[in-house]
Amino acid sequence: DQQVKQNSPSLSVQEGRISILNCDYTNSMFDYFLWYKKYPAEGPTFLISISSIKDKNEDGRFTVFLNKSAKHLSLHIVPSQPGDSAVYFCAASAAGSSNTGKLIFGQGTTLQVKP
Amino acid sequence: ETGVTQSPTHLIKTRGQQVTLRCSSQSGHNTVSWYQQALGQGPQFIFQYYREEENGRGNFPPRFSGLQFPNYSSELNVNALELDDSALYLCASSRDRKNTEAFFGQGTRLTVV
Numbered sequence: 103d104q105q106v107k108q109n110s111p112s113l114s115v116q117e118g119r120i121s122i123l124n125c126d127y128t129n130s131m132f133d134y135f136l137w138y139k140k141y142p143a144e145g146p147t148f149l150i151s152i153s154s155i156k157d158k159n160e161d162g163r164f165t166v167f168l169n170k171s172a173k174h175l176s177l178h179i180v181p182s183q184p185g186d187s188a189v190y191f192c193a194a195s196a197a198g199s200s201n202t203g204k205l206i207f208g209q210g211t212t213l214q215v216k217p
Numbered sequence: 218e219t220g221v222t223q224s225p226t227h228l229i230k231t232r233g234q235q236v237t238l239r240c241s242s243q244s245g246h247n248t249v250s251w252y253q254q255a256l257g258q259g260p261q262f263i264f265q266y267y268r269e270e271e272n273g274r275g276n277f278p279p280r281f282s283g284l285q286f287p288n289y290s291s292e293l294n295v296n297a298l299e300l301d302d303s304a305l306y307l308c309a310s311s312r313d314r315k316n317t318e319a320f321f322g323q324g325t326r327l328t329v330v
Binding site for chain 2: 203
Protein backbone atom coordinates (compact mmCIF):
# COMPACT_ATOMS: atom_id res chain seq x y z
CA ASP A 103 0.00 0.00 0.00
CA GLN A 104 1.84 3.06 -1.30
CA GLN A 105 0.55 5.93 0.84
CA VAL A 106 2.77 8.51 -0.84
CA LYS A 107 3.13 8.40 -4.60
CA GLN A 108 5.31 10.25 -7.03
CA ASN A 109 3.90 9.15 -10.35
CA SER A 110 6.57 10.71 -12.55
CA PRO A 111 9.82 8.76 -12.31
CA SER A 112 11.68 11.46 -14.21
CA LEU A 113 11.41 15.05 -15.38
CA SER A 114 13.61 17.04 -17.74
CA VAL A 115 13.54 20.85 -17.96
CA GLN A 116 15.63 23.58 -19.49
CA GLU A 117 17.81 25.76 -17.32
CA GLY A 118 15.97 28.89 -16.24
CA ARG A 119 12.52 27.35 -16.63
CA ILE A 120 10.21 26.15 -13.88
CA SER A 121 10.40 22.59 -12.54
CA ILE A 122 7.22 21.19 -11.04
CA LEU A 123 7.44 17.95 -9.08
CA ASN A 124 4.21 16.32 -7.95
CA CYS A 125 3.26 14.08 -5.08
CA ASP A 126 -0.04 12.46 -4.10
CA TYR A 127 -0.98 10.87 -0.81
CA THR A 128 -3.83 8.73 0.42
CA ASN A 129 -3.70 8.97 4.21
CA SER A 130 -5.85 11.88 5.44
CA MET A 131 -4.03 11.70 8.81
CA PHE A 132 -0.85 13.10 7.27
CA ASP A 133 -0.32 16.57 8.66
CA TYR A 134 3.26 17.41 7.77
CA PHE A 135 5.03 17.14 4.45
CA LEU A 136 8.68 17.44 3.47
CA TRP A 137 10.73 17.49 0.29
CA TYR A 138 14.22 16.05 0.10
CA LYS A 139 16.85 16.17 -2.61
CA LYS A 140 19.29 13.32 -3.07
CA TYR A 141 22.51 13.22 -5.06
CA PRO A 142 24.20 9.88 -5.83
CA ALA A 143 26.29 8.53 -2.96
CA GLU A 144 24.81 11.06 -0.52
CA GLY A 145 21.96 10.94 1.94
CA PRO A 146 18.75 12.91 1.33
CA THR A 147 19.07 16.64 2.02
CA PHE A 148 16.13 18.49 3.51
CA LEU A 149 14.74 21.17 1.17
CA ILE A 150 11.45 22.53 2.41
CA SER A 151 8.44 21.48 4.45
CA ILE A 152 4.82 22.44 4.95
CA SER A 153 2.31 21.89 7.68
CA SER A 154 -1.25 20.94 6.82
CA ILE A 155 -2.51 24.22 8.28
CA LYS A 156 -0.87 26.03 5.36
CA ASP A 157 -1.33 25.75 1.62
CA LYS A 158 1.95 27.33 0.55
CA ASN A 159 5.48 27.68 1.84
CA GLU A 160 8.25 29.49 0.04
CA ASP A 161 12.02 29.44 0.52
CA GLY A 162 14.07 31.17 -2.13
CA ARG A 163 13.68 29.37 -5.44
CA PHE A 164 11.63 26.58 -3.84
CA THR A 165 7.90 26.74 -3.17
CA VAL A 166 5.72 23.92 -1.93
CA PHE A 167 1.97 23.94 -2.50
CA LEU A 168 -0.46 21.76 -0.59
CA ASN A 169 -3.98 20.93 -1.75
CA LYS A 170 -5.54 18.99 1.10
CA SER A 171 -8.85 18.32 -0.61
CA ALA A 172 -7.04 16.70 -3.51
CA LYS A 173 -4.40 15.13 -1.25
CA HIS A 174 -1.76 16.57 -3.52
CA LEU A 175 1.39 18.58 -3.06
CA SER A 176 3.86 19.99 -5.49
CA LEU A 177 7.34 21.46 -5.39
CA HIS A 178 8.10 24.35 -7.72
CA ILE A 179 11.68 25.28 -8.49
CA VAL A 180 12.15 28.53 -10.33
CA PRO A 181 14.42 29.27 -12.02
CA SER A 182 15.80 25.76 -12.41
CA GLN A 183 19.57 25.37 -12.41
CA PRO A 184 21.78 22.47 -13.58
CA GLY A 185 22.85 21.92 -9.97
CA ASP A 186 19.24 21.08 -9.14
CA SER A 187 19.61 17.83 -11.08
CA ALA A 188 19.00 15.12 -8.49
CA VAL A 189 16.38 12.71 -7.20
CA TYR A 190 13.58 14.45 -5.30
CA PHE A 191 11.56 12.67 -2.64
CA CYS A 192 8.40 13.85 -0.98
CA ALA A 193 7.68 12.53 2.48
CA ALA A 194 4.77 12.75 4.88
CA SER A 195 4.18 12.19 8.55
CA ALA A 196 1.07 11.84 10.69
CA ALA A 197 0.37 12.92 14.23
CA GLY A 198 -0.33 9.92 16.41
CA SER A 199 -0.56 8.85 19.99
CA SER A 200 3.05 7.72 19.89
CA ASN A 201 4.10 11.04 18.43
CA THR A 202 6.49 9.20 16.18
CA GLY A 203 7.86 11.24 13.34
CA LYS A 204 7.76 8.28 10.99
CA LEU A 205 8.30 9.61 7.49
CA ILE A 206 6.57 7.90 4.60
CA PHE A 207 8.47 8.52 1.37
CA GLY A 208 7.42 8.49 -2.23
CA GLN A 209 9.43 6.60 -4.81
CA GLY A 210 11.27 9.69 -5.99
CA THR A 211 11.42 11.74 -9.19
CA THR A 212 14.70 12.21 -11.04
CA LEU A 213 15.01 15.79 -12.20
CA GLN A 214 17.41 16.69 -14.99
CA VAL A 215 18.01 20.36 -15.69
CA LYS A 216 19.65 20.88 -19.07
CA PRO A 217 22.01 23.83 -19.60
CA GLU B 218 27.22 18.98 5.73
CA THR B 219 24.44 17.66 7.92
CA GLY B 220 26.56 16.66 10.92
CA VAL B 221 25.19 13.11 10.71
CA THR B 222 27.81 10.51 9.88
CA GLN B 223 27.42 6.81 9.21
CA SER B 224 29.93 3.99 9.16
CA PRO B 225 30.94 2.05 7.28
CA THR B 226 30.02 3.53 3.89
CA HIS B 227 30.05 0.14 2.17
CA LEU B 228 29.82 -3.39 3.50
CA ILE B 229 29.60 -6.88 2.01
CA LYS B 230 28.23 -9.71 4.14
CA THR B 231 27.28 -13.32 3.58
CA ARG B 232 23.73 -14.58 3.97
CA GLY B 233 23.10 -15.70 7.55
CA GLN B 234 25.66 -13.37 9.07
CA GLN B 235 25.00 -10.50 11.44
CA VAL B 236 25.82 -6.83 10.81
CA THR B 237 26.05 -3.66 12.89
CA LEU B 238 25.74 -0.27 11.27
CA ARG B 239 26.60 2.90 13.14
CA CYS B 240 25.38 6.46 13.12
CA SER B 241 26.59 9.58 14.86
CA SER B 242 23.88 12.23 15.19
CA GLN B 243 24.16 15.95 15.59
CA SER B 244 24.73 17.11 19.14
CA GLY B 245 21.43 17.94 20.79
CA HIS B 246 19.37 15.73 18.49
CA ASN B 247 17.41 13.40 20.74
CA THR B 248 15.72 11.49 17.97
CA VAL B 249 17.28 9.07 15.52
CA SER B 250 15.44 7.11 12.87
CA TRP B 251 16.67 4.36 10.57
CA TYR B 252 15.49 3.77 7.03
CA GLN B 253 16.11 1.13 4.38
CA GLN B 254 16.25 2.25 0.77
CA ALA B 255 16.09 -0.39 -1.90
CA LEU B 256 17.24 0.44 -5.41
CA GLY B 257 14.75 2.66 -7.22
CA GLN B 258 12.55 3.11 -4.16
CA GLY B 259 12.09 5.71 -1.48
CA PRO B 260 13.42 5.14 2.02
CA GLN B 261 11.30 2.84 4.21
CA PHE B 262 11.02 3.47 7.95
CA ILE B 263 12.59 0.77 10.13
CA PHE B 264 12.31 2.31 13.61
CA GLN B 265 12.85 5.44 15.65
CA TYR B 266 14.61 6.00 18.95
CA TYR B 267 13.96 8.90 21.28
CA ARG B 268 16.15 9.42 24.30
CA GLU B 269 17.47 5.86 24.08
CA GLU B 270 14.09 4.14 23.86
CA GLU B 271 12.38 2.72 20.81
CA ASN B 272 9.58 5.07 19.81
CA GLY B 273 7.92 3.53 16.80
CA ARG B 274 8.64 0.70 14.41
CA GLY B 275 7.88 -0.01 10.77
CA ASN B 276 7.08 -3.33 9.09
CA PHE B 277 10.42 -4.97 9.69
CA PRO B 278 11.00 -8.32 11.46
CA PRO B 279 12.52 -8.55 14.95
CA ARG B 280 15.91 -9.49 13.50
CA PHE B 281 16.23 -5.75 12.85
CA SER B 282 17.10 -4.13 16.17
CA GLY B 283 18.67 -0.94 17.35
CA LEU B 284 20.28 0.98 20.15
CA GLN B 285 20.68 4.66 20.91
CA PHE B 286 23.37 5.91 23.27
CA PRO B 287 23.58 9.06 25.44
CA ASN B 288 26.40 10.46 23.29
CA TYR B 289 24.02 10.84 20.28
CA SER B 290 25.35 7.73 18.55
CA SER B 291 23.19 4.80 17.55
CA GLU B 292 23.36 1.36 16.00
CA LEU B 293 21.27 -0.73 13.66
CA ASN B 294 21.76 -4.48 14.05
CA VAL B 295 20.51 -7.04 11.57
CA ASN B 296 20.71 -10.74 12.37
CA ALA B 297 20.44 -13.70 10.01
CA LEU B 298 21.03 -11.59 6.92
CA GLU B 299 19.00 -12.35 3.82
CA LEU B 300 19.74 -11.43 0.20
CA ASP B 301 16.81 -8.99 0.23
CA ASP B 302 18.48 -7.04 3.03
CA SER B 303 20.84 -5.63 0.41
CA ALA B 304 20.06 -1.90 0.37
CA LEU B 305 21.19 1.56 1.40
CA TYR B 306 20.63 2.08 5.12
CA LEU B 307 20.08 5.67 6.21
CA CYS B 308 19.92 7.19 9.63
CA ALA B 309 18.28 10.53 10.28
CA SER B 310 18.46 12.69 13.37
CA SER B 311 16.27 15.53 14.56
CA ARG B 312 15.64 17.61 17.65
CA ASP B 313 12.07 16.41 18.06
CA ARG B 314 10.15 13.18 17.63
CA LYS B 315 8.03 14.77 14.94
CA ASN B 316 11.03 14.99 12.61
CA THR B 317 10.03 18.49 11.56
CA GLU B 318 13.51 18.76 10.07
CA ALA B 319 15.31 15.46 9.93
CA PHE B 320 18.93 15.41 8.77
CA PHE B 321 20.19 12.31 7.02
CA GLY B 322 23.60 10.74 6.93
CA GLN B 323 25.19 9.61 3.69
CA GLY B 324 24.10 6.02 4.26
CA THR B 325 25.70 2.60 4.43
CA ARG B 326 25.46 0.46 1.31
CA LEU B 327 24.99 -3.15 2.47
CA THR B 328 25.39 -5.98 0.01
CA VAL B 329 24.43 -9.50 1.10
CA VAL B 330 25.84 -12.30 -1.05
